[in-house]
Amino acid sequence: MSGMYPFRRGLVKEPSAKRIQKVCSKSINSFCPVSPWFLLPLSPFSCITSFRLVFGSVIGKFFAPLYLRKIKLIRWPVKHVDHELDEKVPFRSDTVKCYMDFINIWIRPLNMLLHRYGWLQGSRHCAEFMRYLIKTYTYALKIYRHCMTTTYRTPCDQKQVKKLRAADPHYCCVPSLHISIVCLCFSFYKMLFDRENFTFMEKQRWNWELYSRAVEIGETVLYLKQHSVNCIPAALYMLTRLAPELFTASDAVRFVNDLFQKAEDVAEKDKVEIRSHIIFMYERFLLEGTTEDDWTLPITRWLDAYEAYTPSYAK
Structure with missing residues (x-):
């Protein structure tokens, strides 16, 4: 059982029918993304994990290296990873709000759990998800240490x-934590909803809501030029290696194939090329990784050999 759920710590008491009734008809988007920041550090089941996530991972393993590199207190190499396909996606500043929602996409469901199970019991599930987040930041840092991008x-x-x-020095592109985190989010809750016997209505509504929002956010990383098409396969490969019990190759391919399905500002042939490139790179990393004890080697070898494309909008 521990192999299937490596970050589960004890069993959670089932919620009352009254609690389920109160939340089952709500959308994930309707839950406040603020209160978990205050409630989870106060629970004995999530207190330590909350502090480890915020200070040890988000700050210690992401923002600290970013800013230390910016002011040149660390000298990790920085490399461009642009690809010619990036120019096939137009720049759209109007997608910035959706892009920034990658924080709330994983915080709102935590509040849903707190409402559905109650503060103490719900915090157990929240802590389980946060442990996956900590592992995600830890894995990503292994690549950033080798080469920032x-x-x-x-x-x-x-x-x-x-x-x-202004807030983002922009040195942590490969792998894209945006992509890894939104995919972790919909994958984790799909597992949790099944394991904890959520109602059919809850699973149907919330699985689709989390997945579709993840796809939208995935598109914005290219619209805003915050990432290249090269950043996405590395993120998907990393997630497949760190959480194979949640995220499989078929999940990755499905996610990529759903990118830009409704987009009218990207040509159909360009959509095909973009998806094909991402899937090819993902499968390449996955195949090379099967023969390596160190999961990072397929990405670091590619980074060492890659010669970046310079787009027309480069300055």
Whole structure:
């Protein structure tokens, strides 16, 4: 059982029918993304995990290396990973709000769990998800230590985009934590809903909501030029290796094939090329990784050999 659920710590008491009735008709998007920040550090079941996630992982393994590299207190190499297919996706500043929702996409479901199970019992499930997040940041840092990565970004004076770029030194592109986290989110909850016997209505509504939002956010990383098409397969490969019990190759291929399905600003032939490239690179990493004890080697070898494309909007 521990192999199937490596971050599960004890059993959670089933919620009352009254609690289920209160939340089952709500959308995930309707749950407040603020209160979990205050409630989870107060629970004995999620207190330590909450602090490890925020200070040890988000700050210690992501923002600290970013800013230390920016002010040159660490000298990790930085390399561009742009690809010619990046130019096939137009720059769209209007997608910045969706892009930034990658934080709330995993916080809102935590609040849903707190409402459905109650503060103490719900915090057990929340802690299980946060342990996966900690592992995700830990895995990503292994690549960043080898080589930090960046992309060229289209010049833009839009206020929200300027704020985003001012806050983000933009040195952690491969693997894309945006992609890894949104895919981890829908994969984890799909497992949890089945394991904990959520109602059919809950599973049907919430699985689709989390998955479709993940796809939308996945598209924005290319629309905003925050990532290249090369960043996505590395993220999917990393997630497949760190959580094979949640995220499989078929999940990765499905996710990629759903990118830009409804987009009218990307040509159909370009959509096919973009998806084909991402899937090819993902399968290449996956195949090479089967013969290696160190999962990072397929990505680091590719990074060492890659010669980046310089897009027309580069400055």
